Amino acid sequence: MPRTDPDAPRWRRFLPATWSFRAAFAFALVFGCVLLGARAGELSPPPPPSTPPPVGAAEGVDEATQVAPDSPRASLRKFIDLCRAGNYAEAARYLDVPPRADGVALAQRLKAVLDRHLWLEPDALSPHALGDTQDNLGNGVEQIGTIPTRTGTQPVRLVRRVTPDGVRWLFSRATVVRIDEWYAQLEDRWLRDHLPPALLRPGPRELLWWQWLALPILALASWVVGAVLSFLLRAALRHLVLRTESTLDDALLAVARGPLTFAGALLAMAVALPWLKLYLPAEQFLDAVLRAGAFVAVFWLVLRGIDAVGGRLLEAPATRDNPAARSLVPLMGRIAKVTILIIGAIAVLSELGYPVASLIAGLGIGGVALALAAQKTVENLFGSVSIGIDRPLQVGDFVKIDLVLGTVESIGLRSTRIRTLDRTIVTIPNGKLADLQIESYTARDRMRLHCFLNLVRETTPAQLRAVLEGCERALREHPHIWPDDVVVRFVGLGPSSLDVEIMAWFQTQDFGEFRTMRQEALFSFLEVIASSGSSLAYPTQTVRLAKGAPERPQPGLS
Known part of the structure; x- marks a missing residue:
């Protein structure tokens, strides 16, 4: 059984897969290219066949x-x-x-x-x-x-x-x-002898009117032949695709149905065109239309391939767990599709005879004007691409950016939104964000406990050693402690206390879980202090007054 593409849009699964619908689509697509080319001929008619210059014609004279x-x-x-x-x-x-x-x-x-x-x-x-x-x-x-x-x-x-x-x-x-x-x-004498004279007159692009009437019928018949050729080709390729472990080739084969059918229709139409007995300008015109159609088929296949590759990238494990990458993949897909559409449109219009040189020049001038007018927008767009590639932060991360501390709520194409601890939203443009220092608390593999125990001055050395040993033992007995670096040290004499520094790391990435662990550690410190006979010091200041000091008369008093 062939594998189907689970990412296929819902609307495509409800399209009527009938020959009448496909035939109508063929008429709109193929015959639309023909009419577009005919319109191109009105704007820039094809050059006449190469002929020698007229004898005796004066150069530079009307x-x-x-x-x-x-x-x-x-x-x-x-x-x-x-x-x-x-x-x-x-x-x-x-x-x-x-x-x-x-x-x-x-x-x-x-x-x-x-x-x-x-x-x-x-x-x-x-x-x-x-x-x-x-x-x-x-x-x-x-x-x-x-x-x-x-x-x-x-x-x-x-x-x-x-x-x-x-x-x-x-x-x-x-x-x-x-x-x-x-x-x-x-060879077409029989048609000329039996068709009405009105149908034998030339229409646009030197196609006789009976040939114009025959083209839609030929397009429909070519689409049927193209559908058969596409089915046979995909059936042959499916046997090869099913032997591979990758699902990307399955997706590419699934999305190639339309372009392959269109390419087969163009091939069938190219084979059938000689039966119309076209004049030289009409033959050149339809050859150009078929070449333009070939470009349409190729770029259509590339566009569908971009969608297939993007869908598989979103399903990849590395992308599924990376919100930034999930935002970057559709963005890069849209940029690639717009680029392909522009290149394809220029190629098709060039084949149909439109003056694309002026169009390209206009696009260049317009691009410069757009770049100047949308400088900040482009800067933010490239900033979002830089953030997506470097991934300094992701949606849901708790970060500190400059003076802003909060949780990343969204990373858009223009800006990133951060929910602060006060539940406000801070929006930072991506162009500026890419140049700022970003500190991510979510990226921590361990969380640090750091505090000072201020013991009373009356604490004896034996009691102080008991406090140090008890606090270190309580930390090392904790199931989530990082045992390689536990610091419990007497660090100095404070103005009103004996200061003990404690620093340790808990193996957790959840800040809520760390709060519970920190609370348990602090309770154990209080129990150790109480069992040692010492206590925590209060900030105090002693003022001593000397006895027998003579009183000085206050100025202004008699």
Whole structure:
């Protein structure tokens, strides 16, 4: 039986594990990336394919002022615009159509052939009325590319003709008569012959509208395939994971379900994309979306892994008994996740074509401003990290910090709260706390008893020795005494007493238990003093008056 993750959030255990829910999630995730990329294309369209610069174009001159209306560039641009608008009747006027041929159908088929094999950029053609006069094709002839066929390649050319509307560059007669042959070799010809014309028009990012409609269906199907691949992969890895004693690999495998399913869906979608017969810009666009999705899968897996590692660290014995470490682990996890999210967002936006250079520069400037504005906050944050790593105090410790004496109630991200003996709360910022001297009474392994016995002056040496021996014997007979260092010594003659110093250590860490032990020791000291015949001295002062001293007259009296 596979082991489950006991730290899984309660809400996740109640999610409907149905295919419909997963399919909806797939649509939102995968198709959302596609729409985000499409939006990116509006902001920064992809660069055109590499083409040679137009012959005869003057450098540093505005192109709009040098493109002649009867140039090859202007004619091709007009033909493409008319085809995009679905006005194939007008587009047919840019073809040298043979007699009794259907110019509208030929224009539509030529656009499909050119999009599939050439993907023309009008800016690659000459902007001059006479075209490129140095291409060795003769005056009035312009070649725009070649179409691959079963027997080789065939040229696509424009010729300069005089029409009722004036001089215009048209697709040559030799090119037009080959259109049907080229069109018959298209792999998606059946769809083009049976789909409504509206679905064959290009939409955003040069995806035809029927391809846009097919993408959600493809995303759902890819998610199903990804779920199957994820299940098979996790089943294979589970046999290896169950052989290990560590539970971390079990947790990592449990949280990897979603990212692995998403990665499998991306793989299935990459395999299925060629069936859509995409144009070159659309293919480049969806390739970028898939690469961005791969980044999403990787960073998603890393984020889930951070949660799994954090959960296992909180279950570790060293962390379970350390409140400071239990506070530090979630903090470090959140910092790591925010860092991963920022890096992942920049990587995904870069793949989708967004200008991330300005974003990174803005983040740098914003980071400097934030660091200046939140200097104290950052200082306290790093102070909390320092306290969590060094662990000079923990929640529940009885400590003395500067002049504050009390019990630590909480260690937060910004400050630490201490409950004083007067039951008040003292809040110390962590940045300042990290620089203060911290004395922890809870960290003591033994507690010291230190006191002085002030015996009366009338105590004889024999009685004093009896007191010393009796007090030391009473201490050493105590079951919790530290026997290596018991001090009972006669230390001096006080103004009104004989002073005996007593110092010993009890093996306990509980202050309440130490109070009881101290009380028992003090009772035993009183019994020893009483049995020896001595007693405790009272602070006294003797004033002696000399007899026969003459009285002095007081000033001012007569």
